[in-house]
Amino acid sequence: VAGLVLKPRATGAARPGAATNSWPTDRLFCSAELKEKPDMSKFLVEDIRNFSIIAHVDHGKSTLADRLLELTGTIDKTKNNKQVLDKLQVERERGITVKAQTASLFYSFQGKQYLLNLIDTPGHVDFSYEVSRSLSACQGVLLVIDANEGIQAQTVANFFLAFEAQLTVIPVINKIDLKNADPDMVEKQIEKVFDIPSDECIKISAKLGTNVESVLQAVIERIPPPKVHRKNPLRALVFDSTFDQYRGVIANVALFDGVVSKGDKIVSAHNQKTYEVNEVGVLNPNEKSTHKLLGFLGLLHMEVFNQRLEQEYNAAVILTTPTVPYKAVLSSAKLIKEYRQKEITIINPAQFPDKPKVTEYLEPIVLGTIITPDEYTGKIMMLCQARRAVQQNMMFIDQSRVMLKYLFPLNEIVVDFYDSLKSLSSGYASFDYEDAGYQTAELVKMDILLNGNIVEELVTIVHKDKAHTVGKTICERLKDTLPRQLFEIAIQAAIGSKIVARETVKPYRKNVLAKCYGGDITRKMKLLKRQAEGKKRMRKIGNIEVPKDAFIKVLKTQTNK
Numbered sequence: 001v002a003g004l005v006l007k008p009r010a011t012g013a014a015r016p017g018a019a020t021n022s023w024p025t026d027r028l029f030c031s032a033e034l035k036e037k038p039d040m041s042k043f044l045v046e047d048i049r050n051f052s053i054i055a056h057v058d059h060g061k062s063t064l065a066d067r068l069l070e071l072t073g074t075i076d077k078t079k080n081n082k083q084v085l086d087k088l089q090v091e092r093e094r095g096i097t098v099k100a101q102t103a104s105l106f107y108s109f110q111g112k113q114y115l116l117n118l119i120d121t122p123g124h125v126d127f128s129y130e131v132s133r134s135l136s137a138c139q140g141v142l143l144v145i146d147a148n149e150g151i152q153a154q155t156v157a158n159f160f161l162a163f164e165a166q167l168t169v170i171p172v173i174n175k176i177d178l179k180n181a182d183p184d185m186v187e188k189q190i191e192k193v194f195d196i197p198s199d200e201c202i203k204i205s206a207k208l209g210t211n212v213e214s215v216l217q218a219v220i221e222r223i224p225p226p227k228v229h230r231k232n233p234l235r236a237l238v239f240d241s242t243f244d245q246y247r248g249v250i251a252n253v254a255l256f257d258g259v260v261s262k263g264d265k266i267v268s269a270h271n272q273k274t275y276e277v278n279e280v281g282v283l284n285p286n287e288k289s290t291h292k293l294l295g296f297l298g299l300l301h302m303e304v305f306n307q308r309l310e311q312e313y314n315a316a317v318i319l320t321t322p323t324v325p326y327k328a329v330l331s332s333a334k335l336i337k338e339y340r341q342k343e344i345t346i347i348n349p350a351q352f353p354d355k356p357k358v359t360e361y362l363e364p365i366v367l368g369t370i371i372t373p374d375e376y377t378g379k380i381m382m383l384c385q386a387r388r389a390v391q392q393n394m395m396f397i398d399q400s401r402v403m404l405k406y407l408f409p410l411n412e413i414v415v416d417f418y419d420s421l422k423s424l425s426s427g428y429a430s431f432d433y434e435d436a437g438y439q440t441a442e443l444v445k446m447d448i449l450l451n452g453n454i455v456e457e458l459v460t461i462v463h464k465d466k467a468h469t470v471g472k473t474i475c476e477r478l479k480d481t482l483p484r485q486l487f488e489i490a491i492q493a494a495i496g497s498k499i500v501a502r503e504t505v506k507p508y509r510k511n512v513l514a515k516c517y518g519g520d521i522t523r524k525m526k527l528l529k530r531q532a533e534g535k536k537r538m539r540k541i542g543n544i545e546v547p548k549d550a551f552i553k554v555l556k557t558q559t560n561k
Protein backbone atom coordinates (compact mmCIF):
# COMPACT_ATOMS: atom_id res chain seq x y z
CA VAL A 1 0.00 0.00 0.00
CA ALA A 2 1.38 3.40 -0.92
CA GLY A 3 0.37 6.98 -1.53
CA LEU A 4 0.90 8.51 -4.94
CA VAL A 5 0.77 12.24 -5.63
CA LEU A 6 -0.48 12.59 -9.18
CA LYS A 7 -0.29 15.34 -11.77
CA PRO A 8 -2.72 15.10 -14.69
CA ARG A 9 -1.07 15.22 -18.12
CA ALA A 10 -2.79 16.60 -21.18
CA THR A 11 -1.12 14.11 -23.47
CA GLY A 12 1.05 11.11 -22.98
CA ALA A 13 1.92 7.89 -24.65
CA ALA A 14 2.02 5.82 -21.49
CA ARG A 15 0.12 2.56 -21.45
CA PRO A 16 -1.02 0.94 -18.19
CA GLY A 17 2.00 -0.36 -16.38
CA ALA A 18 4.64 1.25 -18.53
CA ALA A 19 6.97 2.24 -15.74
CA THR A 20 9.59 4.38 -17.38
CA ASN A 21 11.87 4.81 -14.42
CA SER A 22 11.22 1.91 -12.09
CA TRP A 23 12.43 1.91 -8.51
CA PRO A 24 14.57 -0.89 -7.08
CA THR A 25 12.24 -3.85 -6.79
CA ASP A 26 12.55 -4.23 -3.04
CA ARG A 27 12.19 -0.60 -2.00
CA LEU A 28 9.53 1.91 -1.11
CA PHE A 29 10.01 5.65 -1.06
CA CYS A 30 8.85 7.64 1.90
CA SER A 31 6.92 10.91 1.81
CA ALA A 32 8.77 13.93 3.17
CA GLU A 33 6.30 14.63 6.01
CA LEU A 34 7.36 11.79 8.28
CA LYS A 35 9.33 13.22 11.19
CA GLU A 36 12.04 10.60 10.92
CA LYS A 37 12.43 8.82 7.65
CA PRO A 38 12.73 5.10 8.30
CA ASP A 39 15.25 3.30 6.14
CA MET A 40 12.81 2.06 3.52
CA SER A 41 15.43 0.07 1.66
CA LYS A 42 15.19 -2.55 4.42
CA PHE A 43 11.65 -3.55 3.57
CA LEU A 44 11.03 -6.54 1.35
CA VAL A 45 7.51 -7.48 0.35
CA GLU A 46 7.49 -10.23 2.98
CA ASP A 47 8.04 -7.57 5.68
CA ILE A 48 4.80 -5.81 4.78
CA ARG A 49 1.34 -6.41 6.27
CA ASN A 50 -1.80 -4.67 5.03
CA PHE A 51 -4.67 -4.84 7.50
CA SER A 52 -7.84 -3.15 8.56
CA ILE A 53 -9.82 -2.87 11.75
CA ILE A 54 -13.50 -3.70 11.44
CA ALA A 55 -16.12 -3.64 14.15
CA HIS A 56 -19.61 -2.72 15.13
CA VAL A 57 -20.04 0.98 15.93
CA ASP A 58 -18.46 2.06 19.23
CA HIS A 59 -16.74 -1.29 19.88
CA GLY A 60 -13.41 0.54 19.93
CA LYS A 61 -11.73 0.57 16.51
CA SER A 62 -10.48 4.13 16.75
CA THR A 63 -9.22 3.65 20.30
CA LEU A 64 -7.36 0.49 19.26
CA ALA A 65 -5.93 2.30 16.21
CA ASP A 66 -4.64 5.07 18.52
CA ARG A 67 -2.94 2.50 20.78
CA LEU A 68 -1.31 0.82 17.75
CA LEU A 69 -0.05 4.20 16.51
CA GLU A 70 1.38 4.93 19.96
CA LEU A 71 2.99 1.54 20.42
CA THR A 72 4.77 1.84 17.10
CA GLY A 73 5.90 5.40 17.82
CA THR A 74 3.85 6.80 14.94
CA ILE A 75 2.28 9.36 17.29
CA ASP A 76 3.24 10.68 20.71
CA LYS A 77 1.43 9.48 23.80
CA THR A 78 -0.39 12.70 24.60
CA LYS A 79 -3.99 13.40 25.48
CA ASN A 80 -4.40 15.50 22.33
CA ASN A 81 -3.94 12.45 20.20
CA LYS A 82 -7.24 10.83 21.09
CA GLN A 83 -8.63 9.13 18.00
CA VAL A 84 -6.04 10.44 15.62
CA LEU A 85 -7.56 8.73 12.62
CA ASP A 86 -10.87 10.52 13.24
CA LYS A 87 -9.59 13.62 11.49
CA LEU A 88 -12.56 15.42 10.10
CA GLN A 89 -14.15 18.05 12.31
CA VAL A 90 -17.51 16.37 11.98
CA GLU A 91 -15.99 13.04 13.07
CA ARG A 92 -14.53 14.50 16.23
CA GLU A 93 -17.78 16.35 17.02
CA ARG A 94 -19.94 13.28 16.60
CA GLY A 95 -17.41 10.78 17.90
CA ILE A 96 -17.80 8.50 14.89
CA THR A 97 -15.53 7.61 12.01
CA VAL A 98 -16.90 8.66 8.62
CA LYS A 99 -14.05 8.36 6.21
CA ALA A 100 -11.46 5.63 6.30
CA GLN A 101 -7.90 6.83 6.94
CA THR A 102 -4.69 4.98 6.38
CA ALA A 103 -1.47 5.06 8.36
CA SER A 104 1.82 3.22 8.05
CA LEU A 105 3.33 1.79 11.22
CA PHE A 106 6.93 0.66 11.66
CA TYR A 107 7.33 -2.12 14.18
CA SER A 108 10.25 -4.28 15.30
CA PHE A 109 9.47 -7.86 16.18
CA GLN A 110 12.05 -10.56 16.95
CA GLY A 111 14.84 -8.38 15.65
CA LYS A 112 13.17 -7.57 12.35
CA GLN A 113 11.45 -4.34 11.22
CA TYR A 114 8.00 -4.61 9.68
CA LEU A 115 5.92 -2.12 7.75
CA LEU A 116 2.31 -2.43 8.88
CA ASN A 117 -0.23 -0.52 6.83
CA LEU A 118 -3.32 0.14 8.92
CA ILE A 119 -6.56 1.15 7.25
CA ASP A 120 -9.14 2.52 9.66
CA THR A 121 -12.80 2.00 8.70
CA PRO A 122 -16.09 3.63 9.70
CA GLY A 123 -18.31 1.63 12.03
CA HIS A 124 -21.80 3.03 11.57
CA VAL A 125 -24.25 1.01 9.48
CA ASP A 126 -24.68 3.94 7.09
CA PHE A 127 -21.07 3.60 5.93
CA SER A 128 -20.75 -0.11 5.11
CA TYR A 129 -19.73 0.64 1.51
CA GLU A 130 -16.61 2.41 2.79
CA VAL A 131 -15.71 -0.68 4.82
CA SER A 132 -15.81 -3.02 1.83
CA ARG A 133 -13.68 -0.61 -0.19
CA SER A 134 -10.99 -0.52 2.49
CA LEU A 135 -10.88 -4.31 2.61
CA SER A 136 -9.86 -4.56 -1.03
CA ALA A 137 -6.38 -3.34 -0.07
CA CYS A 138 -5.89 -5.80 2.83
CA GLN A 139 -4.83 -9.38 3.42
CA GLY A 140 -6.24 -9.51 6.94
CA VAL A 141 -8.51 -7.80 9.47
CA LEU A 142 -8.80 -7.26 13.19
CA LEU A 143 -12.45 -7.97 14.04
CA VAL A 144 -13.03 -5.95 17.22
CA ILE A 145 -15.89 -7.04 19.47
CA ASP A 146 -17.02 -5.34 22.68
CA ALA A 147 -16.65 -7.76 25.65
CA ASN A 148 -19.86 -6.43 27.13
CA GLU A 149 -22.13 -6.17 24.07
CA GLY A 150 -20.83 -9.23 22.22
CA ILE A 151 -21.44 -9.92 18.54
CA GLN A 152 -23.70 -7.33 16.90
CA ALA A 153 -25.26 -7.22 13.42
CA GLN A 154 -22.42 -5.21 11.97
CA THR A 155 -19.87 -7.63 13.41
CA VAL A 156 -21.59 -10.38 11.42
CA ALA A 157 -21.79 -8.31 8.22
CA ASN A 158 -18.15 -7.19 8.51
CA PHE A 159 -16.96 -10.73 9.21
CA PHE A 160 -18.63 -12.02 6.05
CA LEU A 161 -17.23 -9.19 3.96
CA ALA A 162 -13.74 -10.18 5.14
CA PHE A 163 -14.42 -13.92 4.88
CA GLU A 164 -15.72 -13.66 1.32
CA ALA A 165 -12.65 -11.61 0.38
CA GLN A 166 -10.59 -14.56 1.79
CA LEU A 167 -8.88 -12.35 4.37
CA THR A 168 -7.35 -13.62 7.60
CA VAL A 169 -9.67 -12.71 10.48
CA ILE A 170 -8.16 -12.05 13.93
CA PRO A 171 -10.94 -11.74 16.54
CA VAL A 172 -10.10 -9.12 19.19
CA ILE A 173 -12.32 -8.94 22.27
CA ASN A 174 -12.08 -5.36 23.55
CA LYS A 175 -13.10 -3.51 26.73
CA ILE A 176 -12.20 -6.38 29.07
CA ASP A 177 -11.71 -3.72 31.77
CA LEU A 178 -15.47 -3.01 31.92
CA LYS A 179 -17.29 -4.20 35.03
CA ASN A 180 -19.86 -6.17 33.04
CA ALA A 181 -17.39 -7.54 30.52
CA ASP A 182 -17.93 -11.22 29.70
CA PRO A 183 -15.09 -12.15 27.32
CA ASP A 184 -15.69 -15.89 27.78
CA MET A 185 -19.29 -15.57 26.62
CA VAL A 186 -18.13 -13.52 23.60
CA GLU A 187 -15.52 -16.19 22.81
CA LYS A 188 -18.30 -18.80 22.70
CA GLN A 189 -20.41 -16.57 20.43
CA ILE A 190 -17.45 -16.20 18.07
CA GLU A 191 -17.01 -19.96 17.92
CA LYS A 192 -20.73 -20.55 17.32
CA VAL A 193 -21.40 -17.83 14.73
CA PHE A 194 -18.04 -17.65 12.87
CA ASP A 195 -16.60 -21.10 13.55
CA ILE A 196 -13.34 -19.56 14.83
CA PRO A 197 -11.71 -21.58 17.68
CA SER A 198 -11.86 -19.61 20.92
CA ASP A 199 -8.08 -19.83 21.46
CA GLU A 200 -7.62 -17.56 18.43
CA CYS A 201 -9.34 -14.65 20.24
CA ILE A 202 -7.15 -11.91 21.70
CA LYS A 203 -8.58 -10.22 24.80
CA ILE A 204 -7.60 -6.58 25.27
CA SER A 205 -8.50 -3.22 26.73
CA ALA A 206 -7.75 -0.66 24.04
CA LYS A 207 -8.52 2.10 26.51
CA LEU A 208 -5.93 0.97 29.05
CA GLY A 209 -3.56 -0.56 26.51
CA THR A 210 -3.81 -4.02 28.09
CA ASN A 211 -2.47 -6.78 25.83
CA VAL A 212 -2.45 -4.54 22.74
CA GLU A 213 1.11 -5.59 21.89
CA SER A 214 -0.09 -9.14 21.22
CA VAL A 215 -2.44 -7.71 18.57
CA LEU A 216 0.57 -6.34 16.65
CA GLN A 217 2.34 -9.67 16.97
CA ALA A 218 -0.72 -11.52 15.66
CA VAL A 219 -0.84 -9.15 12.68
CA ILE A 220 2.74 -10.16 11.81
CA GLU A 221 2.35 -13.86 12.55
CA ARG A 222 -1.13 -14.58 11.19
CA ILE A 223 -1.67 -12.18 8.28
CA PRO A 224 0.23 -13.05 5.08
CA PRO A 225 2.26 -10.41 3.24
CA PRO A 226 0.72 -9.07 0.00
CA LYS A 227 1.42 -10.92 -3.24
CA VAL A 228 3.06 -8.49 -5.65
CA HIS A 229 4.32 -9.72 -9.01
CA ARG A 230 7.00 -7.14 -9.54
CA LYS A 231 8.12 -8.29 -12.94
CA ASN A 232 4.66 -7.75 -14.47
CA PRO A 233 3.46 -4.39 -15.80
CA LEU A 234 2.11 -2.04 -13.11
CA ARG A 235 -1.38 -2.79 -11.81
CA ALA A 236 -2.56 -0.89 -8.76
CA LEU A 237 -5.98 -0.48 -7.15
CA VAL A 238 -6.94 2.99 -5.95
CA PHE A 239 -8.82 2.29 -2.71
CA ASP A 240 -9.07 5.88 -1.56
CA SER A 241 -8.11 9.30 -2.77
CA THR A 242 -7.74 12.70 -1.22
CA PHE A 243 -7.05 16.19 -2.46
CA ASP A 244 -4.32 18.34 -0.98
CA GLN A 245 -4.59 22.06 -1.71
CA TYR A 246 -0.86 22.37 -2.22
CA ARG A 247 0.10 19.04 -3.73
CA GLY A 248 -2.94 17.96 -5.73
CA VAL A 249 -4.50 14.50 -5.92
CA ILE A 250 -3.16 11.89 -3.53
CA ALA A 251 -4.22 8.38 -4.48
CA ASN A 252 -3.93 5.59 -1.93
CA VAL A 253 -3.16 2.47 -3.89
CA ALA A 254 -2.68 -1.22 -3.27
CA LEU A 255 -0.02 -2.53 -5.62
CA PHE A 256 -0.78 -5.89 -7.25
CA ASP A 257 1.78 -5.99 -10.06
CA GLY A 258 4.89 -4.12 -11.07
CA VAL A 259 6.69 -1.20 -9.49
CA VAL A 260 6.12 2.54 -9.42
CA SER A 261 8.36 5.54 -8.93
CA LYS A 262 8.49 9.31 -9.18
CA GLY A 263 8.20 10.51 -12.76
CA ASP A 264 6.31 7.44 -14.03
CA LYS A 265 3.43 7.99 -16.37
CA ILE A 266 0.45 5.92 -15.39
CA VAL A 267 -2.98 5.44 -16.95
CA SER A 268 -6.31 5.17 -15.17
CA ALA A 269 -8.00 2.02 -16.47
CA HIS A 270 -11.35 3.64 -15.70
CA ASN A 271 -11.10 6.83 -17.76
CA GLN A 272 -7.96 6.19 -19.81
CA LYS A 273 -6.44 9.49 -18.60
CA THR A 274 -2.68 9.74 -18.15
CA TYR A 275 -1.10 11.06 -14.96
CA GLU A 276 2.44 11.70 -13.86
CA VAL A 277 3.54 10.40 -10.47
CA ASN A 278 5.01 13.42 -8.63
CA GLU A 279 5.78 11.64 -5.38
CA VAL A 280 5.56 8.10 -3.97
CA GLY A 281 5.26 7.59 -0.25
CA VAL A 282 3.83 5.83 2.73
CA LEU A 283 0.99 7.54 4.56
CA ASN A 284 1.39 9.27 7.87
CA PRO A 285 -1.66 10.10 9.94
CA ASN A 286 -1.40 13.88 9.73
CA GLU A 287 -2.38 14.49 6.16
CA LYS A 288 -5.40 16.68 5.75
CA SER A 289 -8.15 15.15 3.72
CA THR A 290 -11.29 16.01 1.89
CA HIS A 291 -13.55 13.74 0.00
CA LYS A 292 -16.01 13.71 -2.86
CA LEU A 293 -19.58 12.53 -2.25
CA LEU A 294 -20.32 8.43 -2.87
CA GLY A 295 -24.97 9.22 -2.55
CA PHE A 296 -26.45 8.80 0.98
CA LEU A 297 -27.08 5.54 2.74
CA GLY A 298 -29.12 6.88 5.61
CA LEU A 299 -30.09 9.92 7.59
CA LEU A 300 -26.90 10.02 9.61
CA HIS A 301 -24.88 9.83 6.42
CA MET A 302 -26.97 12.66 5.00
CA GLU A 303 -26.65 14.88 8.08
CA VAL A 304 -22.93 14.25 8.36
CA PHE A 305 -22.24 15.19 4.76
CA ASN A 306 -24.51 18.19 5.00
CA GLN A 307 -22.49 19.34 8.01
CA ARG A 308 -19.20 18.66 6.18
CA LEU A 309 -20.26 20.66 3.14
CA GLU A 310 -21.25 23.57 5.35
CA GLN A 311 -18.19 23.42 7.64
CA GLU A 312 -15.46 22.60 5.14
CA TYR A 313 -16.73 24.25 1.97
CA ASN A 314 -19.09 26.88 3.36
CA ALA A 315 -21.63 25.58 0.87
CA ALA A 316 -25.41 26.03 1.15
CA VAL A 317 -27.00 22.62 0.80
CA ILE A 318 -30.44 21.54 -0.35
CA LEU A 319 -31.26 18.06 0.90
CA THR A 320 -33.61 15.83 -1.06
CA THR A 321 -35.40 12.62 -0.09
CA PRO A 322 -32.91 9.73 -0.13
CA THR A 323 -33.84 7.46 -3.00
CA VAL A 324 -32.82 4.00 -4.13
CA PRO A 325 -32.01 2.93 -7.71
CA TYR A 326 -35.28 1.54 -9.05
CA LYS A 327 -35.53 -0.12 -12.46
CA ALA A 328 -38.26 -0.05 -15.10
CA VAL A 329 -38.72 -2.49 -17.98
CA LEU A 330 -40.02 -0.27 -20.78
CA SER A 331 -42.90 -1.17 -23.10
CA SER A 332 -43.04 2.14 -24.98
CA ALA A 333 -41.16 1.80 -28.29
CA LYS A 334 -40.49 5.55 -28.23
CA LEU A 335 -38.80 5.39 -24.81
CA ILE A 336 -36.79 2.27 -25.71
CA LYS A 337 -35.46 4.17 -28.72
CA GLU A 338 -34.71 7.22 -26.60
CA TYR A 339 -32.83 5.25 -23.90
CA ARG A 340 -31.42 2.71 -26.38
CA GLN A 341 -32.30 -0.07 -23.94
CA LYS A 342 -35.33 -1.88 -22.56
CA GLU A 343 -34.45 -1.76 -18.88
CA ILE A 344 -33.54 1.57 -17.30
CA THR A 345 -32.35 2.53 -13.82
CA ILE A 346 -34.18 5.42 -12.21
CA ILE A 347 -32.02 7.45 -9.84
CA ASN A 348 -33.99 10.68 -9.95
CA PRO A 349 -37.71 10.35 -9.10
CA ALA A 350 -38.42 13.13 -11.62
CA GLN A 351 -37.45 10.66 -14.40
CA PHE A 352 -39.90 7.98 -13.26
CA PRO A 353 -41.75 6.69 -16.40
CA ASP A 354 -45.57 6.39 -16.11
CA LYS A 355 -47.24 3.00 -15.79
CA PRO A 356 -48.60 2.87 -19.40
CA LYS A 357 -45.03 3.05 -20.73
CA VAL A 358 -43.74 0.23 -18.55
CA THR A 359 -44.05 -3.57 -18.46
CA GLU A 360 -42.87 -3.80 -14.85
CA TYR A 361 -41.03 -1.86 -12.15
CA LEU A 362 -38.26 -3.43 -10.06
CA GLU A 363 -36.98 -2.38 -6.64
CA PRO A 364 -33.64 -3.23 -4.98
CA ILE A 365 -33.76 -5.62 -2.04
CA VAL A 366 -31.24 -6.34 0.72
CA LEU A 367 -30.58 -9.17 3.13
CA GLY A 368 -30.72 -7.62 6.59
CA THR A 369 -29.23 -9.07 9.78
CA ILE A 370 -30.65 -8.04 13.16
CA ILE A 371 -29.21 -9.12 16.50
CA THR A 372 -31.37 -8.42 19.54
CA PRO A 373 -32.02 -9.48 23.12
CA ASP A 374 -34.88 -12.00 22.86
CA GLU A 375 -37.39 -9.80 24.73
CA TYR A 376 -37.63 -7.40 21.75
CA THR A 377 -38.04 -10.11 19.08
CA GLY A 378 -41.85 -9.77 18.83
CA LYS A 379 -41.82 -6.00 18.38
CA ILE A 380 -39.00 -6.20 15.86
CA MET A 381 -40.85 -8.81 13.80
CA MET A 382 -43.84 -6.46 13.63
CA LEU A 383 -41.60 -3.59 12.54
CA CYS A 384 -40.09 -5.77 9.80
CA GLN A 385 -43.53 -6.85 8.60
CA ALA A 386 -44.63 -3.21 8.44
CA ARG A 387 -41.58 -2.62 6.21
CA ARG A 388 -42.67 -5.36 3.74
CA ALA A 389 -39.81 -7.61 4.85
CA VAL A 390 -39.82 -11.40 4.41
CA GLN A 391 -38.19 -13.53 7.13
CA GLN A 392 -35.39 -15.86 5.99
CA ASN A 393 -33.89 -17.18 9.20
CA MET A 394 -33.89 -16.98 13.00
CA MET A 395 -31.24 -18.35 15.39
CA PHE A 396 -30.21 -17.98 19.04
CA ILE A 397 -26.54 -16.93 19.18
CA ASP A 398 -26.47 -17.47 22.95
CA GLN A 399 -29.04 -18.00 25.70
CA SER A 400 -30.63 -14.58 25.45
CA ARG A 401 -29.78 -13.13 22.04
CA VAL A 402 -31.47 -13.79 18.71
CA MET A 403 -30.16 -13.28 15.19
CA LEU A 404 -32.89 -12.58 12.59
CA LYS A 405 -32.43 -12.49 8.82
CA TYR A 406 -34.94 -10.70 6.60
CA LEU A 407 -35.19 -9.71 2.95
CA PHE A 408 -36.11 -6.01 2.90
CA PRO A 409 -37.01 -3.69 0.05
CA LEU A 410 -34.12 -1.21 0.28
CA ASN A 411 -36.40 1.83 0.23
CA GLU A 412 -38.08 0.61 3.43
CA ILE A 413 -34.87 0.82 5.43
CA VAL A 414 -32.88 3.57 3.80
CA VAL A 415 -34.41 6.50 5.63
CA ASP A 416 -35.20 5.67 9.21
CA PHE A 417 -35.40 1.93 9.83
CA TYR A 418 -32.26 1.92 11.93
CA ASP A 419 -33.57 4.71 14.18
CA SER A 420 -36.93 2.92 14.64
CA LEU A 421 -35.20 -0.36 15.45
CA LYS A 422 -33.00 1.34 18.02
CA SER A 423 -35.87 3.15 19.68
CA LEU A 424 -38.14 0.12 20.03
CA SER A 425 -35.32 -2.05 21.43
CA SER A 426 -34.07 0.61 23.87
CA GLY A 427 -30.90 0.81 21.79
CA TYR A 428 -30.02 -2.89 22.17
CA ALA A 429 -30.80 -4.29 18.70
CA SER A 430 -28.22 -3.89 15.97
CA PHE A 431 -28.65 -4.01 12.22
CA ASP A 432 -26.68 -4.35 9.01
CA TYR A 433 -27.46 -5.35 5.44
CA GLU A 434 -26.03 -6.50 2.12
CA ASP A 435 -27.27 -6.35 -1.49
CA ALA A 436 -29.68 -9.09 -2.59
CA GLY A 437 -30.67 -8.08 -6.12
CA TYR A 438 -34.06 -6.81 -7.39
CA GLN A 439 -37.73 -7.84 -7.13
CA THR A 440 -40.88 -6.81 -9.02
CA ALA A 441 -42.82 -4.05 -7.26
CA GLU A 442 -45.95 -1.94 -7.78
CA LEU A 443 -44.44 1.53 -7.67
CA VAL A 444 -45.89 5.01 -8.07
CA LYS A 445 -44.41 8.51 -8.07
CA MET A 446 -45.77 10.78 -5.37
CA ASP A 447 -45.56 14.57 -5.48
CA ILE A 448 -45.87 16.84 -2.44
CA LEU A 449 -47.40 20.22 -3.25
CA LEU A 450 -47.51 23.49 -1.33
CA ASN A 451 -50.36 25.65 -2.66
CA GLY A 452 -50.18 23.73 -5.92
CA ASN A 453 -46.39 23.97 -6.36
CA ILE A 454 -44.37 20.74 -6.35
CA VAL A 455 -41.69 20.53 -3.63
CA GLU A 456 -38.87 18.95 -5.63
CA GLU A 457 -36.97 17.86 -2.52
CA LEU A 458 -39.88 15.67 -1.46
CA VAL A 459 -40.84 13.97 -4.75
CA THR A 460 -40.64 10.32 -3.94
CA ILE A 461 -41.26 6.86 -5.41
CA VAL A 462 -43.37 4.69 -3.11
CA HIS A 463 -44.98 1.28 -3.12
CA LYS A 464 -48.63 1.56 -4.27
CA ASP A 465 -49.98 0.06 -1.01
CA LYS A 466 -48.12 2.65 1.05
CA ALA A 467 -48.85 5.77 -0.97
CA HIS A 468 -51.73 6.94 1.21
CA THR A 469 -50.02 6.43 4.59
CA VAL A 470 -46.67 7.85 3.44
CA GLY A 471 -48.44 10.84 1.84
CA LYS A 472 -50.51 11.45 4.96
CA THR A 473 -47.46 11.28 7.24
CA ILE A 474 -45.43 13.69 5.11
CA CYS A 475 -48.34 16.16 4.98
CA GLU A 476 -48.88 15.95 8.75
CA ARG A 477 -45.18 16.41 9.47
CA LEU A 478 -44.88 19.33 7.09
CA LYS A 479 -47.86 20.93 8.82
CA ASP A 480 -46.04 20.63 12.16
CA THR A 481 -42.74 21.90 10.70
CA LEU A 482 -43.80 24.77 8.46
CA PRO A 483 -43.98 28.15 10.17
CA ARG A 484 -47.30 29.91 9.69
CA GLN A 485 -47.22 32.59 7.05
CA LEU A 486 -49.41 35.52 6.13
CA PHE A 487 -51.68 33.31 4.01
CA GLU A 488 -53.18 29.83 4.18
CA ILE A 489 -50.99 26.95 2.92
CA ALA A 490 -52.49 23.81 1.40
CA ILE A 491 -50.18 20.80 1.73
CA GLN A 492 -51.09 17.97 -0.62
CA ALA A 493 -49.73 14.55 -1.54
CA ALA A 494 -50.61 13.60 -5.12
CA ILE A 495 -50.17 10.64 -7.45
CA GLY A 496 -50.55 12.11 -10.92
CA SER A 497 -53.63 14.29 -10.64
CA LYS A 498 -55.10 12.25 -7.76
CA ILE A 499 -54.74 13.85 -4.30
CA VAL A 500 -54.12 11.12 -1.69
CA ALA A 501 -53.65 13.31 1.41
CA ARG A 502 -54.11 16.94 2.46
CA GLU A 503 -53.38 19.23 5.41
CA THR A 504 -53.80 22.98 5.88
CA VAL A 505 -51.58 25.51 7.68
CA LYS A 506 -53.67 28.43 8.94
CA PRO A 507 -52.45 31.97 8.21
CA TYR A 508 -50.71 34.05 10.83
CA ARG A 509 -50.07 37.73 10.68
CA LYS A 510 -46.51 38.57 11.73
CA ASN A 511 -45.66 42.19 11.41
CA VAL A 512 -42.08 42.81 12.46
CA LEU A 513 -42.71 46.53 12.56
CA ALA A 514 -45.60 46.27 15.03
CA LYS A 515 -43.33 46.77 18.06
CA CYS A 516 -41.66 49.72 16.41
CA TYR A 517 -43.79 52.60 17.61
CA GLY A 518 -42.81 56.09 16.57
CA GLY A 519 -41.29 56.77 13.21
CA ASP A 520 -37.57 56.01 13.74
CA ILE A 521 -36.54 54.83 10.27
CA THR A 522 -33.13 53.32 11.33
CA ARG A 523 -34.86 51.06 13.82
CA LYS A 524 -37.31 49.95 11.19
CA MET A 525 -34.43 49.18 8.81
CA LYS A 526 -32.62 47.12 11.48
CA LEU A 527 -35.68 44.97 12.09
CA LEU A 528 -36.27 44.43 8.40
CA LYS A 529 -32.59 43.48 7.95
CA ARG A 530 -32.81 40.90 10.73
CA GLN A 531 -35.89 39.41 9.10
CA ALA A 532 -34.06 39.28 5.75
CA GLU A 533 -31.16 37.35 7.35
CA GLY A 534 -33.61 34.77 8.69
CA LYS A 535 -34.93 34.36 5.18
CA LYS A 536 -31.53 33.24 3.89
CA ARG A 537 -32.00 29.99 5.74
CA MET A 538 -35.28 29.54 3.91
CA ARG A 539 -36.08 27.88 0.61
CA LYS A 540 -38.78 29.55 -1.45
CA ILE A 541 -41.46 27.32 -2.97
CA GLY A 542 -43.97 29.46 -4.89
CA ASN A 543 -44.41 32.31 -2.46
CA ILE A 544 -43.90 30.08 0.60
CA GLU A 545 -40.78 30.30 2.76
CA VAL A 546 -39.68 26.81 3.91
CA PRO A 547 -36.89 26.43 6.51
CA LYS A 548 -34.17 24.19 5.01
CA ASP A 549 -34.12 21.89 8.01
CA ALA A 550 -37.84 21.20 7.50
CA PHE A 551 -37.07 18.49 4.95
CA ILE A 552 -34.77 16.49 7.18
CA LYS A 553 -37.30 16.79 10.02
CA VAL A 554 -40.03 15.46 7.73
CA LEU A 555 -37.85 12.54 6.61
CA LYS A 556 -36.78 11.70 10.14
CA THR A 557 -40.29 11.29 11.41
CA GLN A 558 -41.75 9.06 8.69
CA THR A 559 -41.43 6.10 11.02
CA ASN A 560 -43.27 2.79 10.87
CA LYS A 561 -45.88 3.90 8.35
Ligand SMILES: Nc1nc2c(ncn2[C@@H]2O[C@H](COP(=O)(O)OP(=O)(O)OP(=O)(O)O)[C@@H](O)[C@H]2O)c(=O)[nH]1
Binding pocket: 055, 056, 057, 058, 059, 060, 061, 062, 063, 064, 083, 095, 096, 097, 121, 122, 123, 124, 174, 175, 176, 177, 178, 204, 205, 206, 207, 208
Ligand atom coordinates in the same frame (compact mmCIF):
# COMPACT_ATOMS: atom_id res chain seq x y z
N1 LIG B 1 -13.87 0.83 29.04
C1 LIG B 1 -13.39 0.82 27.81
N2 LIG B 1 -13.85 1.68 26.91
C2 LIG B 1 -13.33 1.65 25.66
C3 LIG B 1 -12.33 0.74 25.29
N3 LIG B 1 -12.03 0.93 23.98
C4 LIG B 1 -12.83 1.94 23.56
N4 LIG B 1 -13.61 2.37 24.57
C5 LIG B 1 -14.60 3.45 24.54
O1 LIG B 1 -15.66 3.09 23.67
C6 LIG B 1 -16.14 4.24 22.96
C7 LIG B 1 -16.08 3.99 21.47
O2 LIG B 1 -14.72 3.83 21.07
P1 LIG B 1 -14.23 4.22 19.60
O3 LIG B 1 -12.81 3.83 19.53
O4 LIG B 1 -14.62 5.60 19.25
O5 LIG B 1 -15.15 3.24 18.77
P2 LIG B 1 -15.20 3.03 17.21
O6 LIG B 1 -15.48 1.59 17.03
O7 LIG B 1 -13.99 3.60 16.57
O8 LIG B 1 -16.45 3.86 16.79
P3 LIG B 1 -16.72 4.57 15.35
O9 LIG B 1 -15.62 5.58 15.17
O10 LIG B 1 -18.04 5.24 15.50
O11 LIG B 1 -16.70 3.52 14.33
C8 LIG B 1 -15.27 5.41 23.40
O12 LIG B 1 -15.96 6.09 24.41
C9 LIG B 1 -14.01 4.73 23.96
O13 LIG B 1 -13.38 5.49 24.96
C10 LIG B 1 -11.83 -0.18 26.29
O14 LIG B 1 -10.95 -1.01 26.10
N5 LIG B 1 -12.41 -0.08 27.52
